[in-house]
Amino acid sequence: MNPESQNPGLIIGIVTVSDRASSGVYSPIGSDAIEQYMREKIVSPWRPEHRLTPDGTENVRNVLIELTDSAGCALILTTGGTGPAGRDCTPEATEAACTRMMPGFGELMRRESLKQVPTAILSRQCAGVRGRTLIVNLPGRPGSIRTCLDAVFPAIPYCLDLIGSPGMETEPKAFRPPG
């Protein structure tokens, strides 16, 4: 009997959006920071599925759709490409891939990041749902990633319950409203 078929666990897509990283100029330290954060918090079975893509709305959207529809991710976390510059299109790609947007994620991540730097309002990061998958944009810098995850991660386990994805158990135990 295959133990994986008994409890395949959650698959979390981690997408590095970066022209430079895609061409091998620097290592994708953002994705390492995201994976590390998940290892610290999640106590139920899960595994990461990494992708590296250059900027560009279509590139990023295609990766998000592949991770949702083919790879079966319940949660996708992106890093990079959320600024105001011309090549930054992660929010547009996320909106193109999602069936509904979740404005509360971007609002809270910007608000918490603003306590660190006054330029946090320049981030256009957003989140949304495609079917049973939650997609959340994170910044590119590891320090900013942690600030944003500390803000929104507590709401993610219950969100996954609501959209009908496999459950996630965390330590400390995530809040889930009664009834």
Place this chain on the structure above:
Amino acid sequence: MNPESQNPGLIIGIVTVSDRASSGVYSPIGSDAIEQYMREKIVSPWRPEHRLTPDGTENVRNVLIELTDSAGCALILTTGGTGPAGRDCTPEATEAACTRMMPGFGELMRRESLKQVPTAILSRQCAGVRGRTLIVNLPGRPGSIRTCLDAVFPAIPYCLDLIGSPGMETEPKAFRPPG
């Protein structure tokens, strides 16, 4: 002489969006909480107009349009259907019914609700204007409804003035900027 034609007062639509409530499984306690709140605050003439509808973008949009264009509501408050789950479509229906959106309502309601529960960012509640009618989405639970109304109700009387609807007088007296 018909006293109602002298001062018909404000009509406030209260819409319960719920598959369960529509099929009679539980009583619409959200709408009772909304009506109770209005009775506490509004001192000028008004009356509620209740509706109960199952989830589904078209169902909810049609009710919002009927309350605006036929029933003559100046203000419509919805309860339920603002979460991330597949059947939750109240924000989409509100956007479909409105001619302009008011992002400040959703931002503030999520921010205040977040002081109660870390999952408040999962609410996609929004507000907008259709002609001379203000439509505001509220959560489903009575406790959360009060938190949200405490946040945004102080701005509603002046908003109704600005969009040209019948006036609303409240106790305590609502803020209206000078001139």
Place this chain on the structure above:
Amino acid sequence: MNPESQNPGLIIGIVTVSDRASSGVYSPIGSDAIEQYMREKIVSPWRPEHRLTPDGTENVRNVLIELTDSAGCALILTTGGTGPAGRDCTPEATEAACTRMMPGFGELMRRESLKQVPTAILSRQCAGVRGRTLIVNLPGRPGSIRTCLDAVFPAIPYCLDLIGSPGMETEPKAFRPPG
């Protein structure tokens, strides 16, 4: 040799959106407050380019496009037309002129304005980028303009760097993240 061709500096568009101002009923004090604020903060070369337009999405959008594509503004600040009333269309015009929106500006301006008045959530002000130009909506009243600029101006110099517009130096020196 023409000194202006050596350092033409930044051009800042200041747009007064007002039916009343356009018909000469009152002086555009909002635009004066914006220009005064820029004089206090910017220490590198710049000059204002003023425009006065009645409300109406197409009117305002055309002015924003002319200031961006013909007048060469790197930054455009509008005043007026962001409320919920039927004639208020500055946010719609801004969205129509922009290639990407920057939600963090509106969120922060409403949050800071809310510390002054409970009706601040009625402002629909937004910001976005058209090519290499940042467009930011400000309120109509001079006091509210200052509140909003105090909130978002610290992020503007770095934003202009990121979108590839001419640099802006300020006093106190603006924050720019390292590397």
